[in-house]
Amino acid sequence: MLNLYLHIPFCKARCPYCDFYLVTRQEQIGAFFRALSFETALRSGDLKGKSVGAIHFGGGTPSLVPVRYLAGWLDEIAALCTFAPDIEIALEANPEDLSVETMDELRAAGVTRLSIGVQSFTNEKLRVLGRAHTALVSQQVTAGAIQRFDSVSVDLICGVPDENPAMWEADLHAALALCPHHLSLYMLSVEPKTMLYRKISKGLLTVPDDAVQASFYEKALSEVALHGYCHYEVSNFCIPGHHSRYNLASWKREPYFGFGPSAHSFFVSGENEIRTANVSSLTRYIDAPDKAEQFREELSAEERFTEEVFLTLRINSGLDVEFLRKENKLGYRFLESIEKFEERGWIRQQGGSLYLTDQGFLFADLIACDFING
Ligand code: SF4
Structure with missing residues (x-):
């Protein structure tokens, strides 16, 4: 069984803590999908006749893209591969993009799972994280998504500058009150070259120390366990049966093909395990999708x-x-x-x-x- 990943490299703006590969030039969405069609056709030999168990739209912000583009690529893949009857088609989404109409369109296009980047149900934390949505929007959108999709995951971040245990507890309670099928609970990672890193280095912001961060994690573990969630990866929790199939398969080292700029692939060829990576440049990807792959290695023992x-x-x-x-x-x-x-x-x-x-x-x-x- 093969799984597929599509990296959609567009965001409205860069969040101050984010170091992912992305661009804010949305006018290139059409050109990106034309290049993607080209890359898909070039790799059709590897895809043809394969059975696909999970497709994951990651980014960037996949929910920023008009649904017709996503549906078009799914049609191209469906023409080459067989979709497993219980296929998971998952999309990472920001709350502010998920109108009722968009969710219905995504459902009609075949998306079965939404992973919603809520990050916090506290407006104060959302401001520090530079997010465009509010706690109220997240609550309304998550509730609506749960009615429409087979699986809904809520992402939360803890360890944000000036966050205290009461704020984190409030986030956990707000998320659990909505009964999502899945929770991803991340510690904020302060990455070099980000705006957040620069502010912390200058002493303008302070993140909670290691002991407080550890107490956040312990609190999360006890709260989610009380609500019946199964802890299946360091940061991931689900109601039984609602784990992310794509992520779990990747962690189990099952094969996947990644498409789009900066996407990685992993597969077995004969006796060898191969990892590849696409170029981390939208411009180069659009100009020469036939040269998208810029790195390939055979894994040593x-x-x-x-x-x-x-x-x-x-x-x-x-x-x-x-x-x-x-x-x-x-x-x-x-x-x-x-x-x-x-x-x-x-x-x-x-x-x-x-x-x-x-x-x-x-x-x-x-x-x-x-x-x-x-
Ligand atoms: S929306 Fe997500 S991918 Fe985009 S800049 Fe913010 S954290 Fe990064």
Whole structure:
């Protein structure tokens, strides 16, 4: 089963914390989709006859694009591939774009799942994050989306400058009151070269310290568990059966093809695992879609091992101790790591596999690094 990703690189404006590849020149939407048709046709040999389980529209802001463009690309893909009967077609959306008419059009085009970038139900936090919507709009839109789509996910961010525990608790309660099928709860990551980074560096803004951020995460875990959500990845929670199929498949290292500028692909060719990346420039993509791919690598045994350890721990599907023993070149040291992390209460062993504890999820990457590097 193959999954597809389309990177739609348009946003109305860049949010001060965002470092994704995007442009704000919306007049290029038509040219972008013409280039996309070209790229799709060029890759038709790889797509033809394949069964597709999930299609994910990410970005950027896919909800900014008129639905007819998305529907047109889905038709092109449908002409080449077979859609699984229960296919997930997911779209990342900003609340202010989701009028009732747009949601109905998206549904008619085949979209089954919306991932809504709410980020907060507090207007104060939304202002700091530079978002264009209000808490009220998010509430109304999320409620309307739940009536129309099979699965609706709400994204929230914590650790925003000057955020206190009461604000985060209010966000969690507001989200849970709407009963979305899925929640993505992210810690704000302060990336270099962003406006937020510059303001923090100059002392104009302060983010909550590590202990407060950890308390936000712990609060989230206890609140979502009380409401019956299953914790299936570090930052992702769902009512059983409503996980993001596209994301989970990527974390399980299942093949996917990415289209559009800066999109990545992962697939198996013979004995080899291949990763590719498209050019991170809309101009170059539009000018020469036949040269969209700018990077290709065959994963070494070591890279496969590293990915397996990092991703298996993140989705908590049980990291096989025997696998670590066989594959880890520094195997004699990782046994000490297991003991160390068990003592700290970050991992537990069950049936020959390692699982992160709630506290361990906070340190998933650190634990994985320790296993890999000894
Ligand atoms: S809407 Fe999303 S992708 Fe666009 S700038 Fe803001 S955070 Fe980045």
